[in-house]
Amino acid sequence: MKEGPDIARIGALMGDPARANILGALLSGKALTATELAAEAGITGPTASSHLKKLMEGGLLTQAKQGRHRYFTLAGPEVGAVLEAVMGLAARRGHLRTRTGPKDPAMRAARVCYDHLAGDMAVRIFDSLQARDFLAISKDKGGFGLTEAGSGFVREIGIDLDALTSGRRPLCRVCLDWSERRNHLAGSLGAAFLTHFVDQGWLRREKTGRIVHISPKGQAELKALFPVV
The missing domain is CATH 1.10.10.10 (Winged helix-like DNA-binding domain superfamily/Winged helix DNA-binding domain)
Structure with a gap:
């Protein structure tokens, strides 16, 4: 080139x-x-x-x-998105390092991808939003945007959507999950979800590393908010 x-x-x-x-x-x-x-x-x-x-x-x-x-x-978040995408490509092509121990299942369950949630729970959230038509393809908003119903849902759970949409960062972006090999939600909304779930006490980040622990209450609340349709 x-x-x-x-x-x-x-x-x-x-x-x-x-x-x-x-x-x-x-x-x-x-x-x-x-x-x-x-x-x-x-x-x-x-x-x-x-x-x-x-x-x-x-x-x-x-x-x-x-x-x-x-x-x-x-x-910036775009660097994190590229890294996660490359990890996904490596996983799909079989370029995997040896598993190092019991933390690996936890990494696959829930982890931080720069400033948003990744792993099994994050993929569930994305699938649920998409299945309920809360997300729509939008050529002028970086690929995805919220539908009217999706906007209402986000406001109902206590996220300040006006503050998110007033910024320059794309509201909704897809990020390829390296462990699940499917999409999870990035962008300012993905970051807001992670912050909100931590504030509610549903998630707890480890002091070091990327692993996120989901409390029993968090499991119940997140599964209720994001049912698999």
């Missing part, structure tokens, strides 16, 4: 195993220090600094200084 976006550079940045581990760690949506990311990637501090510099220069990461520490995050 002689002209247009340089996907080769992005692919090279993501293709290094250490950098892939760094990016994967930041899919939790939390800001991490270089020391924490070095531990996640299994590399030394100086090596991590070199990788972080490349990811910063490539526009995949941002950093913020607080005291003597530097905290790194993904450069």
Whole structure:
């Protein structure tokens, strides 16, 4: 490709195993220090600094200084969406790493994908919204939008839809779930769902990592709100 976006550079940045581990760690949506990311990637501090510099220069990461520490995050939700999509592609092609232990089933059940929910429960939510005609294809809204009925449903459960639609970020986006290999909901609504469910006490995020625990009450409430039709 002689002209247009340089996907080769992005692919090279993501293709290094250490950098892939760094990016994967930041899919939790939390800001991490270089020391924490070095531990996640299994590399030394100086090596991590070199990788972080490349990811910063490539526009995949941002950093913020607080005291003597530097905290790194993904450069935005679009980076998280690309990472999750690549994970889905790798899973479909059989490029899977060895399972590391009991946390893997929990990762598949519910996890954070940058700022929204992913995993089995997230796919259930998306399927339920679509089956009840709460989502509609919209060419001018990034692929999907809410129907009138969907808008009413979102307001009824206590989410400020006006605040979401006044922002520049797409309200509804689909994100390919790497473990379920089907779509879950991203965009500002996907992020608002995650925040709302945590605030209600239905979900609890682990302090480190991406795993999300669903309380017994949360299981009952979410299954009632998002029945499989």
